Amino acid sequence: MTRSDPVFYINAIPIYGDLILSPMAGYSDQPFRSLCRELGSAMSYTEFINAIEIVQNRRLSIRLEQRLAYLPEERPVVFQLFDNDPDRLLQAALKLQAYKPDIIDINMGCSVRRVSGRGAGAGLMRTPLKIARIFDTLNKSLEVPVTGKIRLGWDDECLNYRLIARIIEENGGSLIAIHGRTKAQGYGGEANWDAIAEVKDAVSIPVIGNGDVRTVEDIERLESHTRCDGVMIGRAAVGNPWIFSRIDRMQVPHVQVRSTMLDHLQRMLSFYGEERGLVLFRKHINRYLSPYPLTKEQRLKILTADHPHEFADLLDTQLAR
Numbered sequence: 001m002t003r004s005d006p007v008f009y010i011n012a013i014p015i016y017g018d019l020i021l022s023p024m025a026g027y028s029d030q031p032f033r034s035l036c037r038e039l040g041s042a043m044s045y046t047e048f049i050n051a052i053e054i055v056q057n058r059r060l061s062i063r064l065e066q067r068l069a070y071l072p073e074e075r076p077v078v079f080q081l082f083d084n085d086p087d088r089l090l091q092a093a094l095k096l097q098a099y100k101p102d103i104i105d106i107n108m109g110c111s112v113r114r115v116s117g118r119g120a121g122a123g124l125m126r127t128p129l130k131i132a133r134i135f136d137t138l139n140k141s142l143e144v145p146v147t148g149k150i151r152l153g154w155d156d157e158c159l160n161y162r163l164i165a166r167i168i169e170e171n172g173g174s175l176i177a178i179h180g181r182t183k184a185q186g187y188g189g190e191a192n193w194d195a196i197a198e199v200k201d202a203v204s205i206p207v208i209g210n211g212d213v214r215t216v217e218d219i220e221r222l223e224s225h226t227r228c229d230g231v232m233i234g235r236a237a238v239g240n241p242w243i244f245s246r247i248d249r250m251q252v253p254h255v256q257v258r259s260t261m262l263d264h265l266q267r268m269l270s271f272y273g274e275e276r277g278l279v280l281f282r283k284h285i286n287r288y289l290s291p292y293p294l295t296k297e298q299r300l301k302i303l304t305a306d307h308p309h310e311f312a313d314l315l316d317t318q319l320a321r
């Protein structure tokens with residue numbers, strides 16, 4: 001689903017849509033991204049990638065290669081990196097240019113302690129000068145645009161999102177995605193959409209708003225509240241990729257749920273192989289099935305199907321209406 005005119009540009013890259021699947025470790029892999037992209041997500045962010053792993057290994061592991069894999073139809077493709085060291089981020093980004101991403105993104109939002117605790121992810125927001133250096137050097141050294149994904153700040157005492165947004169823009173950053181929570185909030189409380197509106201007012205590069213969008217109505221509310229250029233959707237897209245076609249979960253007919261699940265499963269099997277593909281698909285199954293009034297036993301039966309064809313049969317028998 002594309003529109004005839006670009007909704008916004010990232011430097012010279014036209015973006016033909018306002019909805020984007022969030023980068024989500026463990027979820028936004030090639031199979032799920034390509035499915036969401038087909039249903040209307042306007043570009044593809046990879047799961048975050050540790051710059052240390054890129055720089056330290058001459059040969060990348062299969063897992064890492066899988067994180068970097070994408071389909072041509074997913075373009076524009078964004079590789080998202082995290083680290084606390086500007087030089088290593090630069091080395092990693094230079095090395096990854098060989099994989100031909102359209103954009104490199106710096107993660108400044110991860111709240112997990114092993115990341116933010118060492119000054120990477122949301123930890124970077126405590127060191128604005130380092131952010132300036134990262135964007136300045138990457139912008140001058142890379143052939144592709146550099147973008148950033150931020151939170152509101154470390155905690156309520158350090159709400160420096162406006163400062164960080166301006167630093168990103170002044171040092172050559174081409175887009176800001178902002179999740180309206182602090183690192184201390186994690187995923188608790190409510191996303192602050194007023195703050196997203198402030199960032200949109202503070203910079204002239206495109207701003208993508210993110211946090212707590214669950215329905216089509218939420219998309220329209222976030223857009224009118226913030227006037228942001230696009231909306232990023234994370235958790236609510238899992239089990240509900242139709243949101244990128246602006247269709248709410250409860251509006252999706254059962255036949256379509258079935259065919260999309262089987263399509264998603266097929267993408268997982270082709271990408272990861274039969275065994276791992278089916279195992280990794282289980283976390284999606286649970287979310288796809290959440291609106292169905294299944295008993296615990298019925299749910300477990302579907303979740304523990306050993307073969308893809310058994311899974312398809314169970315979908316038909318257990319969800320028969």
Ligand SMILES: Cc1cc2nc3c(=O)[nH]c(=O)nc-3n(C[C@H](O)[C@H](O)[C@H](O)COP(=O)(O)O)c2cc1C
Pocket residue numbers: 022023024025026027046047048080107109110149179210211212213232233234235236
């Ligand atoms: C399981 C999970 C993994 C995530 N991994 C990433 C990641 O790799 N990079 C990133 O920038 N954000 C990551 N996030 C944050 C999301 O991109 C998004 O900012 C957050 O979930 C808020 O949006 P939502 O309310 O639409 O879910 C992750 C979130 C979840 C729930």
